[in-house]
Amino acid sequence: MLAVRWSCPDRLRIRPTSCQTERGDGLTFDAHQLDTILLAGSAITLLAILAVRLSAGVGLPSLLLYLLMGVALGESGLGLHFEDAQVAHALGFGALVLILAEGGLTTHWGDLKPSMRMGVSLATIGVAVSVLVMTLGGHYLFGLSWQISILLGAVTSATDAAAVFSVLRVVPLPKRLTGALEAESGLNDAPTVVLVVLISSGAAMEHGLLAMAGLIVYELAVGVVLGLAVGFLGAWTLGRSALPASGLYPLAVLAFCVLAYGTGAAIHASGFAAVYVAALVLGNSDLPHRATTRSFSEGIAWLAQIGLFVMLGLLLSPARIDLSIVALALGAGLLLTFVARPLSVFASAVVSPLPRRELAFLSWAGLRGAVPIVFTTIPLADGVDGAEQLFDIVFVLVVVFTMLTGPTLPRMARFLGVARRSEPRELGIEAAPLERIAADLLQVHISSKSLMHGVEVGELRLPQGASISLIIRNGESIVPERRTVLRHGDDLLVVTPRKLRTATEERLRVVSRSGRLAQWLSSDPRKGPAPVEE
Structure with missing residues (x-):
């Protein structure tokens, strides 16, 4: 545990720049550095907020601009060094919790319910098919080790709600399509992170395939049940509590969502499934100040996304990106986009059949964003051989193929005839x-x-x-x-x-x-x- 103590030469004459913190490892920070961090942080946040408008105008998810901002601030830009994979792992998971909470709080159950079967199928059957295809391709086509190949398949099988819906907002689609994409992105993090942790730690090799599949099912099922329990408990409690200030309700709702994640992690269940389900229940309950709660959660989620993407950009070392990394990223991206994703979507449709045009659009709309990059910090933190190469491959893959598929989604929707005609632009x-x-x-x-x-x-x-x-x-x-x-x-x-x-x-x-x-x-x-x- 990190020990921190404040030390000032004269408590009666404290000047902001003279007060220092001394860490247990001997490093010392003064308040002037804190002022600099606050100045830089506020400037970066304002630039990132303005970047949302720019990204909307060109049809690109804002995450790309945030990632590039992080790269520009990093060692090849302004010279900021950030190489702590464990800190990135912890902060990344914390940001994902807030992003998933916002996704559940702002989703209408009536829109999601008809598509839940397809969403769950994509998050389970679809993930399994995608992992299998990418693993075989990574080993036999790209020459990667089995461990890195499985990790490549696992981390790239998770879609990102922030990336998908930042683009889909401009495309009027049937509710069954938007509902399926949202349910998938909210639930497929759970089995994916379990698989990545098991492979990174080597536990999967010890227990075997059957035990690993059973553990994933257990964690996902218990996480969903836990999320329902915490969500209904939160709705019952807040519906009967008269808090002294309206601003406390959003904080309480968000605290219940984080409680669901923390409880799930403590009992070795899926915290990601728990937080999304709990937020979904709370967001659709008749609670006081629901509009304020949703607005607050959206603001917190944007802040989490900005910090997450900028941090991941800082973690990248551009000097490591050579032609071999680019070639592997392009090859893996092509395999994922044109083989693994379509096969996973059509396999998932066995549970919930949809017209082929809509399945084709779901295949194209599976955008990857921060989630795959965050998941690569797990093997980085565990010191897995080849983890840096995996991080670089996934980073380049996400940037290139988000730029390829994101701006083309509106045209693809019109080409496939899935744009919702009953919701006219006029x-x-x-x-x-x-x-x-x-x-x-x-x-x-x-x-x-x-x-x-x-x-x-x-x-x-x-x-x-x-x-x-x-x-x-x-x-x-x-x-x-x-x-x-x-x-x-x-x-x-x-x-x-x-x-x-x-x-x-x-x-x-x-x-x-x-x-x-x-x-x-x-x-x-x-x-x-x-x-x-x-």
Whole structure:
């Protein structure tokens, strides 16, 4: 354990730059260094936040810019040296916990439920197929040792939710596709990390394949059960607790998520599965200040991503990247993208069949991000022979193939015909929660392409209980009546009970797509809109 003690020459005359910390290993740090770290950290964070806008404009996940920022700050750039794989391992896992917690807290169970079978299949059957293909390819095609080949297959089999959804936000897809990708990225970390730990420590060789498979199933199953228990306990506790400040609720929710991970790790179960499931339960429970909690978790997750990616960039030594590393990374990436990933997706579809076009898109959308690079720090920390080479290969693979597949996802969705036509771009809907009355405020913009132009408010036939409260037209506010005619460029404020939000949004989209004819799509206006095909 690291021993730290504060020592100041005169406690009554402390100057910030004179107070020092002395570590047990004899190293000394003063407060001036801390000031420098805070200055550099805040500047890097602000640059990283601005990079989000830049990455969205060019269609690339922001993680690439963060990784490159880390490389620029490292030994080949500004000269910062960071080579502690154990620290990188610990900080990386901590960041992944926060990222997975945010993923669960911001996911709607209604969107995820229809795709859960496919997501679980991708996280289990898909991972097994991908690991097998990459292991055989790594050994027989690229000449790597069996241990490094299995590790290469394991670390590259995990997809990254942050990488996938930073790109998919601009592509309207059926919920069964987004749900499957999100469930996969939230659950496939669990079996993958168990496999990487077993291979890195050599325990897999001692216990055999059957015992290893049983351990993975045990850890995943117990992690899911534990996550459910902690999630429902947290929902029950916070739903009946009157905390003195609203800002405490997000902290409490996040603490329950971290508790799920810590408990899972303590009992040798999958902490990653536990934290994601617990966050999913908490995020879909009727808790106070849910909007504040989700916003807080998104901010924490962004901070974790920035720190994680910059740290991984610092860990890279560009001097080690030669033509052989690049060639191995390109070969492994091609094998993963065009062989292992498609085979894993189509094998997973045995459990939950999908049309071939959608399976092809799922194959292309399996982006790898920080997760594979973080997992390579496990063999690095354990001192596995060839671990540095594995880290370099995976780093180059992630950067190159994220740049290849990320910007092409929107085109691929249109080419395969999986872009969701029932969610037209001509109608923009944003939502804000009204927590005190269990309702949502929808802001709807009618663009020049919308067929809602010329429709009267009464002809919208929104579900009973939902209504248009205000129309903003040319900067002026209009309180609508049933005969008020909607126009291109109008912004509508629609209030709807939370339980009717989905039905209200679907009805607005139907009218935007079909105009007045949409009134015939529902035979009984009291029942709300007819279901819309995805």
